[in-house]
Each structure stands twice: as structure tokens, then as C-alpha cells.
Amino acid sequence: MRIARIAVGLLAAASTLGEARAGFDATVSPPRFELRANPGEVVRQVLDITNGAAAVASYTVKTADWRLNPEGGVVYHEGEPAQDSCRRWVRIERHVVKIAPRQTRHYRFEVHVPPDAPRGECRFALLIASEAARVTPVASGIQIPLVGRIGVIVYVTIGDAKPNLQLVHMRLQDTPQGTMPALTFRNSGNAHGRVLGAVEGRDAKGRQVDLVASQDVILPGAERAILLRPVDWSSGQAKPSDVRLVPPIHVRGRLEYQGGGDLKIDYRLP
Numbered sequence: 252m253r254i255a256r257i258a259v260g261l262l263a264a265a266s267t268l269g270e271a272r273a274g275f276d277a278t279v280s281p282p283r284f285e286l287r288a289n290p291g292e293v294v295r296q297v298l299d300i301t302n303g304a305a306a307v308a309s310y311t312v313k314t315a316d317w318r319l320n321p322e323g324g325v326v327y328h329e330g331e332p333a334q335d336s337c338r339r340w341v342r343i344e345r346h347v348v349k350i351a352p353r354q355t356r357h358y359r360f361e362v363h364v365p366p367d368a369p370r371g372e373c374r375f376a377l378l379i380a381s382e383a384a385r386v387t388p389v390a391s392g393i394q395i396p397l398v399g400r401i402g403v404i405v406y407v408t409i410g411d412a413k414p415n416l417q418l419v420h421m422r423l424q425d426t427p428q429g430t431m432p433a434l435t436f437r438n439s440g441n442a443h444g445r446v447l448g449a450v451e452g453r454d455a456k457g458r459q460v461d462l463v464a465s466q467d468v469i470l471p472g473a474e475r476a477i478l479l480r481p482v483d484w485s486s487g488q489a490k491p492s493d494v495r496l497v498p499p500i501h502v503r504g505r506l507e508y509q510g511g512g513d514l515k516i517d518y519r520l521p
Contacts, residue, residue: 275381275399276303277310283404290410291366297357298403300379302350308381310348312358314338315376317404323467323475327376327402337373337407340364362407370410372442372471377403406443413510414444419474421502423520429495432462432479432502432520438469442510445469446477450504450516454496463489464506 278301288294302308316328316336332338342361350356360377380400416436424433432452438444445466452462462479469475479502481492503517 279401286407288364288407290368292364294362297359299355300358301355305352308350311380313378314341315378317376338375368409370412373407375405408442412442413440414438414442415440416444416508421518433476435476436469437474438471441471443468443470445509446506448506450502453501456497460492460494
């Protein structure tokens with residue numbers, strides 16, 4: 252299972268603000284939960300929090316609402332739950348956790364789905380944050396608190412809710428890694444979806460590459476562009492390809508939809 256890791260030594264801040272007196276070295280696994288439940292059920296799960304530092308660390312844990320900004324980044328809301336939030340269904344083990352050096356702690360949480368919950372999706376985040384580290388600026392001597400934080404996204408699909416993905420259009424998109432096919436999907440369902448799999452790409456120079464769909468989440472009622480990224484399998488493991496594709500690019504193959512269904516592609520993108 253892939254592990255979400257943040258190790259913030261505050262080195263960037265120290266270079267301009269002075270020497271950091273503490274750091275944040277934490278690992279949380281898994282990075283997200285994708286769960287299912289029926290109305291009236293209680294879902295119980297465990298995440299692992301590892302303190303990678305050489306000293307005892309104290310972490311706070313809280314729930315938060317979240318949304319995606321136009322660039323696809325996660326924006327958290329930590330105040331009162333939004334009107335349509337399901338954070339009121341969530342029970343967490345405790346708000347403060349102390350973990351010994353180089354040790355891992357199992358942390359429990361529950362989602363109590365009301366009996367009258369409509370089919371759809373409950374989405375929230377668990378925020379794991381360190382105690383504030385004090386950084387002293389070189390010039391003023393004022394101490395500025397810096398806090399490391401990890402967000403774990405939780406999806407709970409209620410009842411028979413599911414995504415319904417449709418391809419809206421295809422185009423080529425310029426990225427720092429080169430030109431890539433981008434497929435825009437609309438999700439008209441009532442649960443989140445993803446596009447899975449790889450297809451074949453051939454560019455104007457006749458070079459053939461595997462194009463893997465980025466597994467970015469597509470929320471209900473939203474549209475999102477999914478990049479097809481060139482991948483190099485020569486080492487036996489997937490890694491970004493050094494090939495810079497030259498248009499036009501012929502894309503063909505079949506992609507799968509999370510939740511069921513697939514899409515056959517055979518397009519030439521100018």
C-alpha cells in the first residue's frame with residue numbers, strides 16, 4: 252500500500268528566517284480511504300501514524316471538510332462543519348496522540364451512517380498535525396510558529412451510489428514534462444470516480460509509448476482533465492518516460508472506469 256509521507260525539516264524556512272528549533276517527520280498510511288456503507292451502519296477503520304523523529308512527538312488529530320480548487324489541489328475547511336457535511340457522523344479515537352521515537356501507533360476512527368442517510372457520498376479529511384515549531388528570524392528576533400500537517404482523505408459511498416463518467420473532449424496539453432494527451436471527463440453520478448489503465452501512443456516521429464491515465468479523482472457533478480502520461484517500463488517498474496512526444500499523437504486502447512465501465516479510444520490528436 253502506498254504511503255503518504257511528509258518530512259519537513261524546515262530547512263527552507265531556516266535559510267531565510269534563521270535556524271529551526273524543531274522539525275516534523277511523520278508517516279501516515281494509507282494516504283486515503285475509499286469505503287462503502289449502508290444507511291444505519293458503522294464503519295470502523297485504522298490508520299497508522301509513525302513518528303520518524305528521534306524524540307517523542309505529539310500530534311493533534313481533527314476532522315475537516317475539503318474541496319478541490321481549480322488547479323486540482325485540496326483546500327481544507329477546519330471550522331464548523333458545512334451544512335451538507337458528514338463530519339458529524341465521524342468519531343475519532345482522541346484529539347492528541349503522543350508517539351515514541353521511531354514508533355508507529357494505530358489510530359482508530361468510526362463513521363456512524365444515519366439510518367435515513369440518502370444514497371450518495373460522505374467525504375471528509377483527517378488532519379494530523381505536529382506541535383508548532385518555533386523559527387526565529389535572523390533580523391527581528393520574532394518567533395514564528397510553523398506546523399507540519401498531513402491530510403488523509405476519506406470517501407464513504409452510501410448504498411448503491413456510484414460514479415457515471417462520460418468523455419467530454421480530448422486535446423493536447425503542454426506540461427513541464429512535454430506535450431501530453433488530456434481527456435476531460437464529466438461525472439454525472441453520485442459518487443467519486445477515477446479513470447484507470449494505460450493506452451498506446453504514437454507520435455509524429457513514429458515513437459511508441461505507453462500512456463498511463465493519472466488517477467485524479469473526479470467528484471460528482473464535476474468535470475476534470477485527466478492526463479495520459481508517458482511511462483517507461485524498461486526497468487521493470489513504471490517511471491516517467493524521457494520521450495517528449497511530437498504532435499500529432501495517435502492514441503488508442505481501452506481505459507477502465509472505477510465503479511464499472513470502460514472506454515475505447517482511437518483518436519489522432521493534432
